[in-house]
Each structure stands twice: as C-alpha cells, then as structure tokens.
Amino acid sequence: MSSFGGRMREYPWLSIDRFDRENLRARAYFLSHCHKDHMKGLRAPSLKRRLECSLKVHLYCSPVTKELLLTSPKYKFWENRIVALEVETPTQISLLDEASGEKEDIVVTLLPAGHCPGSVMFLFQGQNGTVLYTGDFRLAKGEAARMELLHSGTRVKDIQSVYLDTTFCDPRFYQIPSREECLNGILELVRSWITLSRYHVVWLNCKAAYGYEYLFTNLSEELGVKVHVNKLDMFKNMPEILYHITTDRHTQIHACRHPRDDDYLRGNRLPCGMTSRNGTPLRIISVKPSTMWFGERTRKTNIIVRTGESSYRACFSFHSSYSEIKDFLGYICPVNVYPNVVPVGSTADEVVKILKPLCKSYSINSEPKYKPLGTLKRSRTMDLTDGSDDLFDTELTPVRYKIPKHQVETTLPETKASSENSEGSHSENMGNYKATTMPMSSQVDFIDCEESNGEDDDEEESEKNTVWAQQESNADMPQWDVFFKRDIKTTDDSSENEDHLPSSIDAGRSQSPNLFSDSDSLSDSTHISSQNSSQSTHISEQGSQGLDSQADTVLITSQQTHGVDFSFLNKGGNRPLDQNTPCPGNDSDLKGKNQEMNAEAGAAQTQNTLIEVNNEKSKTPNPELERDSQSSSDFEIPSTPDAELPRPDKLHCLYKKLAAGETIY
DNA sequence: GCGATCAGAT
C-alpha cells in the first residue's frame, strides 16, 4: 500500500497520487491509476475549493484513468480540469506559480505500468533532472529495456531519482509467476470445469478493484464465455473490455460480488443470486486470485492451489516481484531511489539496503562504508516519511539534464523516428485500452524453479552485460525486439553488450540456466496442487464432491499444452475487437465463432488436462522451455504510431551503426 | 451529517 507522500524532491510543486495536506498547494496534479489508495484527498472539499480558486490547476492522467475516474459521480467536479495525456507521448506542461508568477516548463511522459487499466508511470524531465515515478507497476524482466522513451539513443536516460513501487521488494517475494503463466493456469482450471456441463460455473472471487480485466478478457476470449460483473458502465468506451464482460447472469464465468458472497457460496448460490439453471442446481467452484510468491530457491511453484472441496486459489499479482523490481531498477540505474511502499514484514531500511546497490553511486564504488571517493556524489539518506512535512531537507540535486533543449517540445521527434519495431500494427489510440489484453504467445504454463546457485541474488544478474546485438538462436533476423519490443521470443538469448546497457534483458536469461539445469526439477507445467492433501484435485464431478482420492496434484504438462492450438487466440489476441466496432453489434457472430473454435480446443484439452501427480521425474527437459519464467510481457506496450517492420538487411545496417555508437534517426 | 482515522474482515 502506497505511503508515498505525493511529492518528489526534485519537483515539490507537483503532486502525484496524493491530494491532501501539503499537496493542496501543488501547481499540478498527477494520478497514476484509479485505485483508492492513490486517490487520497482527490474528492475532498478542501481540494474542490482549491480548484475553484486556482483555475489553472489541472490533473494529468492517462485517457483510461480519466474515463474510469469520471464514471464515478463523486469525481465529476474534476471533469474539465483533467487533462488526459496519451501514453508514450512526451508532453510539455507549463507550470505557473501563482504567487510569484514564475513559469516553469516540464516534460512529462506516461509509460505503461502494467498494474491495472490505465495505469502509468510518470517520467518527468525538467530543470531539476529526470525523475521517474512508477506508481504501482508490474513489469516483467526486460520491459524497461523495451521502453523507448526511457532511452536516449541507445542508452538509458540519465535518471536522477526513481520513486519506486516496492510492494514486493523483499527476497521472500523473489519470484512471482508471470502474468501469462498465471493466466494459463487459471484458464485451464476454468476450462476444465465449465466444459463438464453447462451447469458447471466458476466464480472468480476478485477484489473490488481494477486490475482483473485482462483476466476476464482473456478467459472470455479463450473460452468464448463472457464474464458476469456487477457493473460495466466504466468500460462503456473500452470495447476491448466491454465485449468480454456482461451483466447477463446466464453465463458460466462470474466475477460478480455481494457483500456476503461467502454466505451465498455456501448456499450454492452465486453472489448475483443465481443458484440454478432450468431448475438444475449450479455446480460452482470459486477461484480466488491472490498473490503467490516463491523464493529464489523454490522448486515447487503451484499456480493453482485447491483450498477446499470446490474452492481454489490462483496466483495473480498486480505488482512486480523482488527480482522484477531489481531488474527494473538495475536497468534504470538512477542516482537515487525512493521506495513508495514498505513491504509488509519489512522495514524501510531493509528496502533501501536492497535498492541502493542498484543505483549509480554504487556502481562506481560498491563499498558503502568508507567512501574513499567521499566528495563524489554521496548516497542520499533515505527519507521515508510520509512525505508531508520534512521532505525537502537537502539541496536539490545537481542538474544532469541530458536532453537537448530542442527536444523539449510537445512531442519529441525521436519518438517516431526510432520506432522500428515489429508488429507495428497496434492501434495507437487503443494502446491504453488494449493494455488490458494479454498476448498468448507462450504455450508454456509454468516452469518450475530449480534449487538455485546458492549465492545471494544480486550478482548473477548484474554480471552479465546484455545486449542488443545478437541472438544465436535466431540467426536470420536480427532481434531488435529484444530491446524495444514487448513481445520477446521465447528464446531471449544473451549476448554481449559493449555499451554499458545494464543487464535487464539478460538478467532474465541469466537466471534461466539455473532454473533448468536440473532436469529433475523441471516441471514445466501448470500445477494444480491441493493444499489439503487428503483431497483430490482432479477436476471432475467426483473431485468436486470429494469422492476422488487418487491424487494430490494435477498437472497440465507443457507437452500437452503445446499440443493445443492456441493460434486462434493470437489472432484475436492482439485485437479482439476492432477499435471501431460497436460492441453489441456483431456480437453474436463473433461469439459463435469463438465458441466453435473453443469447442475444438476444449475437447483437445480436456483429454489432456488431467494428469497424475508428481511425475516430473519421468519427464525430459524440453529445450523449448528454456525461457525466462518471468519474461512474459503482459500488458501491451503500444508501439509507436506508424511503426514499420524493418527488413533484415536494414536492421543489420542499423545495428552496425548502433554498435559504432552512431545516433540513428 | 460528513469526513478522517482506525480496526477488522474479506
């Protein structure tokens, strides 16, 4: 839970995600996403009064966040004071100090944060340096490296400070299965249940918060079954979500809520009241998405855990894991880092101890105690107070502003110039909305983590220098993707980096060999384990009735998963709906197709889905699985408008130039 | 009556 006070050292007259106390005097407001704990004070009378007096004060956020916010009448008074900024579009904002009349320009860039619909990070560039406020984020390893706007030319921008989501910044949370792995696990669980009969329904026990939408959309898309929700008007202008949810209770997947939904479930009733269909009682299982984490050395990584006769817990996280956080920060390598969150069971000091070594001051001299280079940039002592009063105790940091002045304009030219990535077909307007859908590129459900190399995390990742240069496995086509595309191929092989691009991409990779060197531990599948060992976790009538006692764990092996044709998913996966398609329109047609396709896939799947327990040992390692288990890229990071797929020869040329240190436009 | 804050539940 964020304890960020709202203001950054470098730009204290901006307030982000906090709108009370000192923040009432801000010259501009920013909202990273629409979760209540980031909206403190946003509808308070005091702020409302402030707005009435200060007509030039605005709230900046992503278009999706604006839409979600204004759906609630309580925030309607913001309506003409919100400025929706396109994601990945550097924008200049002029800030006026009402008292002195002095004006200051700052360039802000919204970067996708992968936390919930509309969630963004804010990159500020101004006279006091470049700073990044991450809000809440879930970014897989290597995703920072693929954000063009974090870079200047081939290298990462000089970043003074990062205000970081440290929710899981504790080695206990070393790894959290990737979004894709979790989604696949849930998908197969849901599929195996609802294909048993039309009376078999699943209730997704989701908290009242944005962030589950990509789960809904993907389940719906894969299974051709819309998800029942209480409300959907906030998505009225987001067809890609709207299409996959419904207020019609006659569906087999529910995410509806009721204040006493537990009681309802006990009475074999869904929170929406449904209890039977055509007089036949429903057979309900509940699936509760919640965060599961695994230590560095953990072997078992069960994505689905059975918690009762007809209840399951499924791995799901809105926040980056420890290793993802370290990868992210290590890549950015700022001068300072300020945690926004103190993880439960940890302390501010602990977090700082972990993060500081990933900052610039430490790459010069990794021995913090004696500071032989004492007069060099000292490492600032963390101030982790709530940010209200005693924040700005030190002088401002030196100006290290690297961006040439001419670039500081509403839209930086490099944005378009450097967007030579593949898959350039994403819709720019929908980029943000699409952020809730997920590519289904990988068919691997899950990869077990092996006993690790024993040493303590830090080094292994930073030693290797990554690069953009080459991928052995894909000799034909240079892999520009590795840097600037979200859709890393399953083999993001490492290579050498002569430039000092940090280890981000490679970090994921470097972990892989450790993950798979022991074939015994390879368990490349979605695990559905039972917390209650006396119970079967077979998904079957018997299982649900607790009559089946043969097995503790159900595995869906990767081989089997591979056997299923997911290609149709990808087709629709990137663009489940045309952005102009009115949602209710050709609905039935599309749905019909989906269901047809699903019927096939479902049939193939159900035959293969249920496998007996603990048979990992009999499996042989599958080289195809040698991928970073954390590398999935979930929320779509939209590509630059008008991007083209570069041809191999052109790419080679580009790479050569880059290798030579030339700037490419 | 509203809001802020805290404890507790989910």
Add this chain to the structure above:
DNA sequence: CACATCTGATCGC
C-alpha cells in the same frame, strides 16, 4: 500468504 476495499466504531467539526 500480505492487495485493495469496504464496513463499522469513534471522534471532531
């Protein structure tokens, strides 16, 4: 399994 929200009690305005 530790996320984010809601509810209810209490206090202050």
